[in-house]
Amino acid sequence: MMKEVDQMASVASPKSVFRRLLKYLSPHRGLLTLAFVLLAIGTVADVLGPVLIQRFIDNYLTPKHFPILPLVLLAAGYLLMQVASAGLNFVQLVMFQNAALKMIQTLRIEVFGKVQRLGLAFFDRTPTGVLVSRITNDTEAIKDFYVTVLSTYVKDAMMLVGIFAAMFFLDLRLALFCVVLAPLIVVTMVLYRKWSSRVFHQARRKLSQLNAKLNESLQGMYLIQAMRQQERLRREFSAVNQEFQAARLRNIQINSLMLRPLIDVLYFAALVVIIYFFGFQSFHRIIDIGVLYAFVNYLERFFEPVNQMMQQLNVFQQAMVASERVFQLLDQTLYAPTQKLESAGDDRGTAAAAPVITSGKVSFDNVSFSYDGETEVLKNISFTAYKGQTVALVGHTGSGKSSIVNLLMRFYPVVQGQIAIDDIPLDSYSDDELRSKVGLVLQDPFLFVGDIAHNIRLGSHRIGDEEVVNAARFVQADTFIEKLPHGYTEPVRERGSTLSAGQRQLISFARTMAIQPKILVLDEATASVDTETEEAIQIALEKMRRGRTTIAIAHRLSTIQDADLILVLHHGEIVERGTHQELLAEKGLYHKMYLLQQGGREAVQM
Numbered sequence: 001m002m003k004e005v006d007q008m009a010s011v012a013s014p015k016s017v018f019r020r021l022l023k024y025l026s027p028h029r030g031l032l033t034l035a036f037v038l039l040a041i042g043t044v045a046d047v048l049g050p051v052l053i054q055r056f057i058d059n060y061l062t063p064k065h066f067p068i069l070p071l072v073l074l075a076a077g078y079l080l081m082q083v084a085s086a087g088l089n090f091v092q093l094v095m096f097q098n099a100a101l102k103m104i105q106t107l108r109i110e111v112f113g114k115v116q117r118l119g120l121a122f123f124d125r126t127p128t129g130v131l132v133s134r135i136t137n138d139t140e141a142i143k144d145f146y147v148t149v150l151s152t153y154v155k156d157a158m159m160l161v162g163i164f165a166a167m168f169f170l171d172l173r174l175a176l177f178c179v180v181l182a183p184l185i186v187v188t189m190v191l192y193r194k195w196s197s198r199v200f201h202q203a204r205r206k207l208s209q210l211n212a213k214l215n216e217s218l219q220g221m222y223l224i225q226a227m228r229q230q231e232r233l234r235r236e237f238s239a240v241n242q243e244f245q246a247a248r249l250r251n252i253q254i255n256s257l258m259l260r261p262l263i264d265v266l267y268f269a270a271l272v273v274i275i276y277f278f279g280f281q282s283f284h285r286i287i288d289i290g291v292l293y294a295f296v297n298y299l300e301r302f303f304e305p306v307n308q309m310m311q312q313l314n315v316f317q318q319a320m321v322a323s324e325r326v327f328q329l330l331d332q333t334l335y336a337p338t339q340k341l342e343s344a345g346d347d348r349g350t351a352a353a354a355p356v357i358t359s360g361k362v363s364f365d366n367v368s369f370s371y372d373g374e375t376e377v378l379k380n381i382s383f384t385a386y387k388g389q390t391v392a393l394v395g396h397t398g399s400g401k402s403s404i405v406n407l408l409m410r411f412y413p414v415v416q417g418q419i420a421i422d423d424i425p426l427d428s429y430s431d432d433e434l435r436s437k438v439g440l441v442l443q444d445p446f447l448f449v450g451d452i453a454h455n456i457r458l459g460s461h462r463i464g465d466e467e468v469v470n471a472a473r474f475v476q477a478d479t480f481i482e483k484l485p486h487g488y489t490e491p492v493r494e495r496g497s498t499l500s501a502g503q504r505q506l507i508s509f510a511r512t513m514a515i516q517p518k519i520l521v522l523d524e525a526t527a528s529v530d531t532e533t534e535e536a537i538q539i540a541l542e543k544m545r546r547g548r549t550t551i552a553i554a555h556r557l558s559t560i561q562d563a564d565l566i567l568v569l570h571h572g573e574i575v576e577r578g579t580h581q582e583l584l585a586e587k588g589l590y591h592k593m594y595l596l597q598q599g600g601r602e603a604v605q606m
């Protein structure tokens with residue numbers, strides 16, 4: 001599975017990734033322009049400092065000439081510039097970071113929204129941990145690009161321009177010498193980017209895998225503890241962790257070699273050349289000590305931004321790799337079939353034209369389906385469930401029962417054959433209409449963190465308190481809910497872990513009934529609950545089915561004996577169809593399954 005995710009890594013060019021990152025700046029143009037202006041003023045103030053000192057040394061200190069007024073003005077000017085530079089730098093930094101945080105917030109919401117629109121086929125291939133990694137770690141790395149890299153680069157670039165200008169003003173030859181340094185620095189940067197990219201990609205991939213492993217372990221904690229899998233999972237986690245560590249170490253090695261030390265070597269070489277140059281000149285003529293001071297100072301200042309830029313190159317490179325991964329997720333086209341429909345819906349006319357489910361007749365016409373495009377898991381499925389009828393799907397595990405439900409719920413697109421509701425193709429319905437008229441009850445009901453009422457209402461404004469209570473009463477969940485210390489406001493922990501399986505099931509029934517669906521899709525619970533709860537569940541189910549078209553996956557044949565039509569699936573095909581009595585009389589697969597289950601029950605009873 002991991003392999004597939006890794007293969008998703010796109011090969012977008014760094015330039016296009018960079019351009020795309022910059023696009024996120026545009027909504028904050030005003031703030032950023034102001035920050036740039038302040039930065040420019042602050043930089044000018046900063047750069048002028050050594051020029052003033054040079055003036056002081058060469059015009060006043062060396063000739064030992066100390067007139068009060070000019071010196072006071074010089075000192076005040078110097079002080080003012082330092083204060084202005086510090087103040088403006090502070091303000092521009094806050095502005096930059098503010099814009100950066102806003103941008104990253106936008107990006108994170110965009111990624112989260114995108115993930116929610118993707119089809120289930122995407123999630124089949126992508127481990128949850130990998131997605132968590134994209135939305136948290138990768139966007140965090142991009143944040144660093146905006147917050148630190150961008151502002152540092154702009155500031156340092158301005159600083160370099162200012163320093164060069166001042167150097168040219170002081171001494172042309174030395175300034176030209178420093179210009180020669182620039183290509184060397186650029187070559188170092190390019191080489192670093194080239195070598196580090198691969199290592200960063202690997203480290204990110206390992207981090208994703210680490211998160212995926214962690215997520216899998218947390219999700220399966222129940223089983224891990226029950227089956228004593230702790231040691232195995234610890235070993236697997238530690239192996240991925242080790243690989244992550246190795247990738248990070250390679251990353252650090254490249255950084256340690258390429259970033260600071262190489263630039264330091266360049267700096268010292270430049271310093272030696274400058275001192276040699278001034279020393280040589282001093283044999284022939286008196287040199288200005290102030291100019292020497294200013295030059296050494298500028299050289300140091302020149303390397304300061306260069307060093308900062310090199311340090312940021314590490315963050316920059318990580319951000320580029322992370323951006324590539326995030327953009328690749330944003331560019332995913334594996335939409336949920338419903339989403340595809342919604343985007344197409346814009347030009348399909350007004351919402352009033354969208355069909356409405358009135359009677360709830362469901363029909364499958366020659367539907368075949370494959371998850372991976374290779375193995376057919378459904379073959380020529382045709383049946384009709386008329387208004388108010390119950391159609392039960394039975395068959396051995398893996399025979400295709402859930403796949404039929406997955407298609408009816410539009411979790412996967414129908415490519416071959418057609419599914420229709422009220423004789424209108426499934427694709428024609430809006431997502432809203434389908435979700436409000438087709439109620440799905442899952443085998444393992446998922447409860448959200450919140451309270452009981454919140455779990456029944458699921459954020460719908462259409463469902464008031466009264467409807468919540470009515471829905472609970474309808475499925476007879478009210479009895480246990482009212483016994484809870486806080487009743488309907490009783491807190492629900494993650495996945496409803498503090499409630500029993502039967503209670504969770506009843507809440508999920510109430511949730512489905514609250515929307516008053518026309519069609520019910522049931523995946524019969526296989527979890528064993530006590531007889532009393534089982535009875536409550538069966539009574540609730542029967543009430544729910546009354547007057548509603550129901551497509552029910554049944555594991556226990558005893559629960560669907562009154563179904564209007566039973567479809568027996570085998571390897572994705574309907575091999576038998578009819579009522580309970582008809583199928584028993586046929587003495588085929590259904591009969592065999594029935595006898596097996598009866599036998600099992602009798603054996604238990606004995």
Ligand SMILES: Nc1ncnc2c1ncn2[C@@H]1O[C@H](COP(=O)(O)OP(=O)(O)OP(=O)(O)O)[C@@H](O)[C@H]1O
Nearest residue numbers: 124371372377395396397398399400401402403404
């Ligand atoms: N998301 C998926 N991706 C790929 N193959 C899948 C996926 N879900 C199911 N399958 C395959 O499709 C086939 C039918 O599975 P399906 O879940 O529909 O069976 P089922 O009858 O509902 O089984 P069960 O009673 O065990 O739930 C199986 O071979 C299964 O391996």
